Amino acid sequence: MKCFVTYPKSCHFPIENLPYGIFSTQNDKIHRIGVAIGNLILDLKQISHLFDGPHLKNHQHVFQEETLNSFMALEPSAWKEARAKIQSLLSADNPTLQDNAQLRERALVLQSDATMHLPAKIGDYTDFYSSLHHATNVGVMFRGKDNSLMPNWKHLPVGYHGRASSVVVSGTPITRPHGQTVPVDGAPPVFGSCKLMDFELEMAFFVGGPPTKLGEPIKIETAQNHIFGFVLMNDWSARDIQKWEYIPLGPFTAKNLGTTISPWVVTTLALEPFIVDNFPQDPTPLPYLVHKDKFNFDIQLQVDIIPQNSAISTTVCRSNYRYLYWTAKQQLVHHTVTGCNMNPGDLLASGTISGEASDSFGSLLELCWRGTKPLNMADGSQRKFLQDGDTVTMNAFCEGDNFTVGFGACAGTLLPCKNY
């Protein structure tokens, strides 16, 4: 597939990727839908009239909106048609856009001139807990070796309902929170700034397709029709607050101080070349969760930290999406098994993605084993948890034979506590 926009082989946004995002520019502050190609953005609002295929010709308005929700709400046949049309318009043998200087001028924007926004209005956000290695590590640290993995864990994808209002786009600063903690085991709680701020390396998917009805579960056979695409996510976590508050109902204020996602939604269609075997499941889950087809992806993940006033970044974690025990389809099916309805734009996160190796752990809690094994940073400093001014940047990419499919960064800087 040859594109008329040129880019190096290492580019994360080749014609095989085509992720969707919402952007604005200095000259045009209105939010609009774009597709990343090379170092450019194709503005779909400028070319909405060109979506003339059977599944889109009556829905061209979805490309003129300020979020992706309406486009996500269409059927997968429409997503497929849109991808084919954009691929065709960008290909080197199609003159429509390439040879129309005026249209090209209007429709292609430099990524460096754009501000990215949240891709969708997120109605509801859920966070799972689907990495066996992460759940085991956290369990050992919080509850001891004998109670590390709860008896339900291998029978259903454990999760909690998060807080959609606090999901922000990459680049948004995060403020160290205040809360209740128990610095001395058994002593009464104190109020103050969080001392144990952490990141969590996650991916999340946006729900697509028409809204489902309350009382009508999504079945495993059709679950894929509701999975529009994926982003990277940092589920910033206040560990000392979490440890005190989470019993018995799970994470609450420790997880709603800001959750960062990457701006580009990489579609499930673009991830197809990177499908790998599902994680082996023993025992076999109940039939409503079983699917034989592969729905796991080889997505390389990396976390870097840059301290304040330092130019030196340290890679603290290398992991992979494929380490997840539960698939996105199983997560979605279990979420709706009791009849919970889903809306396009809902966000379902994987949970922290840790592998088996100690440098693949997806949080500082695990990497520094609760502060007992500090990390040496490239600038000479050490970390047990995050320090004020630290910038945490997550990256993700899939490596094909001749191209790379990247996600764009998920980054945020931790600001000091404000006066309460």
Ligand SMILES: O=C(O)/C=C/C(=O)CC(=O)CC(=O)O
């Ligand atoms: O109570 C525990 O074992 C830990 C819970 C979490 O940290 C919740 C969470 O965010 C899950 C995850 O990211 O995997």
Ligand SMILES: [Ca+2]
């Ligand atoms: Ca999490």
Ligand SMILES: [Mg+2]
């Ligand atoms: Mg909500």
